[in-house]
Structures are given as structure tokens and as C-alpha cells.
Amino acid sequence: MLPLPWPFDRQYMQLALAAGVMVGACAPLVGTFLVQKRLSLMGDGIGHVAFAGVAAGLLTGLSPLWTALVVAVLGAMGIEWLRLRRQASGDLALAVFFYSGIAGGVVLTGLAGSLNAGVLTYLFGSILTVSPTDAAWIAGLGIAVVTVVALLWRPLLSVILDEDAARVAGLPVEGLSLGLAALAAVTVVAAMRIVGVLLIAALMVLPVGTAQRIATSFRATLVWSAVVGVSSVVTGLVVARVAGLAPGATIVLFAAASFVAASGAGLMRSHHRARG
């Protein structure tokens, strides 16, 4: 345990801080691309699909974490595949997988019978129960996400700006889109068991909305989204400890508040400009 000042003087708070900072930085990095692609609810949708994966694992006796990961990655890539083949718009493709995921999960848990209770522990983690092993997993994942985004943000931006032009230029549009979807799925599934699906899905979107209103370039949007994500985590953890609130939800509310504040400031600025 590190000798950190209050409120991070306890080990569970230090582990929550470590896992939270990693998730707070890397969820918005992946989320920036999803938001620009109008797939803001992808994180939430992956959580729904993972439910079917967990149930399948419990039913077959395989490790539910791995089955959830496989099903979620396939689901996220399926959403992209439908969209790329122009078989469905982004939001319709998401809906198809959301509802099939939930329904499939319900049917499979029904078949698994007495194992119902086990499903919940795989779907709803809490940031205050992070173990040292969990924190190490999250750290590994975070480093992987940051590295991928740092190396590939330009080609991913090309694809988001104009898929046809990127295809003409010879970029592997399908590969990059499916790769991004898979990265999102891995991030959500690995983190939701540890910090909860609400926290991970919300941190993929809300800090990005704030960053879009502050940043003056795409690169700055990436940096700001991570800064807002990490700040929301730290503030939320402190306030939750002081006031005795649910930490995951408090973090999400702070991320939402930053979005409202940035939008308000933006409105005032454009109002000012219109009058000036």
C-alpha cells in the first residue's frame, strides 16, 4: 500500500484510483472514434451482448469471462459488418445486436437454471472491489489501448472522415473498422466486470462530448477526452468517499456535469459572437 493522503489512504481506494484512472483515460480514447461514427451506444450494446456470452459460458461449463469476450467481439464486429455492407444504418445494426444479446442471454440463463445468480457477478463489477490482479489486468489493457490509438489515430480518422475516399486511397477500411469494434468490445468486457458496465459505457461517451466542445483539433479531442475522463474519476471517487455515495454512479454524474458545463459555455460563446 502506498502512503497516499486521505481519501486515498486505504488500499481499496488506491486500487479504485488505479483502475479508475486507467479506465478514465482509455475508454474515452476508444469512444472518440465511436462517437464520431455515430455509434455512441456501442459500449452499452456490447454490455448487452456480453450478457449472452456469460450465460453461454455458464451453460457450457467454459470460463464465462472468455465466452463473454468472444461473443462481445463477434457482436461488435457484426454491428460493423452490417453497417459496412450497408445492410443497416449504425443505430439499427446496434439495436439488432442489443436485443438479440439480451434475449439470447435470457434464454440461455433459463436453460442454465440454478446458475442464474452467477451471471450478475460477471456483468456488474464495482470500482470499490477491485483486486490487485484486476488492477494489473486493467493496466495492461490501458497500455494496449493507448498504444493502438497513438499509432493508428490518423488512419482511423481517415476512415471516419470519408470511408469511400479512404477505400479509394487503399486504406484497409474493413480491417480498421472491425479492429476498432473489436478493441471497443475487449475494453468494455474486460472493464465491466471490474468497474461496472454503467461506468465503462458512460466513460466511452460523456468525456468525448465534453472534449468536442473544448478542443480545437481532433488530436486535442483525444487528449481532452482522456483528461476529462481521468478528472471525472478522481473527483467522483473523492466526493463519493466524502458524501458516502455510490462511486461508479458519482463518477458518471461528474462526467455528465462536465458535458453540461462545456455545452453551456459553448452556447454562451456563440450567443456572444452572434451579438458582437
Add this chain to the structure above:
Amino acid sequence: MPDPLASPPDPVASPPALEVDRLSFSYGRNPVLDCVSLRVEAGEFVALAGPNGSGKSTLVRAVLGLTRPSAGDVRLFGEKVDGLTSRWRIGYVPQRPPLLEGVAVTVAEAVASGRVARRGWRRRLRAADHEEVDHALASVALSDLAGAKLAELSGGQQQRAFIARALVNRPDLLVLDEPVAGVDAGSQESFRASLVHMVRDHRTAVLLVSHELGAVADDLDRLLVLRRGRVVFDGPPAELTATGVNLGVHREDLPLWLEGIG
């Protein structure tokens, strides 16, 4: 590994930049393109005109390899479009700028996103690439707005940014799909100047699909007119203007002329 920035082969010995050979395409049972053949040589400035529904957009998509034709062949620089190795040699300016609302992307970032294709998507851009970005922005007179958000520019300025993105790899073939629709006169003039510069000074082949050819009518080497999926005219624009067709007010005039030639 070959240098991705190696010079293209000697233009004098090169095959045509674009060769379309008896291309046909149909949506279900509706024929859209019927045995279309055309060539654009290096350093040639060719426009493609025709009324709505004549198959222009489908032809452009097939030329770029975005749509697979029912029959026929598209070759770019002598290679089949599907197997083309140096795809960065094509510069493409799409018809409509994509949705940009809320996206904080600067003009320079958008242009640099085109450079990724030439450098190779797994590699980082270097100082030389950023110099090319600056050069492309200067060629469309957007240097002052390099750091501005793309979403906050006027329609004409956005279109110039997309032209800069197409020019940033110094392409050997430039394909522009209705690039000046709804663009102000000042932007049209700078657009014309940058195209003429590419054709005359860099021997770039240009295929310009447009309703409004007034701005470039005097610079064109050849005009192709497409009607109901067939090429009904292929020659210097002077041949067409001699018959009284005014390319500047194309929208009203050309369809009338087309009715006459059946």
C-alpha cells in the same frame, strides 16, 4: 521493403492513366452503363457531363473500384483497378463533403488524413509529409485556415480542403465528382487554377464530372457526354460549342441538345 515514396515510372513510357473498356453495369434488371469505353492519358484534362440518371456516378464509382461492374474492364496506369498496388496515385474528390457536425477536425488534419495512404497506414507521418500538407493547402489558397475547424468553414472552403486532401499525394490521376456544386465564384476560380496547374505542370490526368463546366470550358482537352449509360459525345469541347451548346449554362442547355441527338 520498397520505399513507399519512390517516384512513379517515366510518364512518357506510361500506359494511359485511365482506360475503361466496354464497361457495363446494371442494378437488378435496369441497365445503368452500356458498353462504355474511354481513355484519359497522362496530362490530359477530360470532363464527363450528362443529365441526372445518365450513369455518371456509377461510372465514377466503377473507375475508382468502389463498384464492381457486370462486364468490362477498368485499368489504372495499366493495372486492373482491383489489383492496383499504388492506390495513392489516385486523388479523389467526392461529390458531397461528408457529415462534419460536431467533429473537431482541423483543415490540416483532414488534408494529412489523405497523406496516410502514401506513407502507409502503419507508419507515422514525418516532417516531409507535413510539408506536403502545407504545399497542398497553399495550392488551394487555404494556408491561413490550416488550423481552423473544417466544420466551421464555408461550403466552398470545405470543398477546397477536400481538393487539397486529394492533391496531397501528388496524384497521377485526379477524379472529381461534381466538385463545384454550390461553390462561390472565388472558390471556383482558385479551383480552376489548381487543376490547370496539376495538368500542365505535373502531367496529372484529370477526370472531372460536372454539371457546370463554364469555369473550366477553355482549359478542357476533351469532353465526354454520357446519356442513358452510353457515351454519345467524345471530343474537344469546341466541337460541341460550335453547334451552339453553351457549356456554362449546362443545366438547361445540354439536356435540350441531348434530346436532339437521340
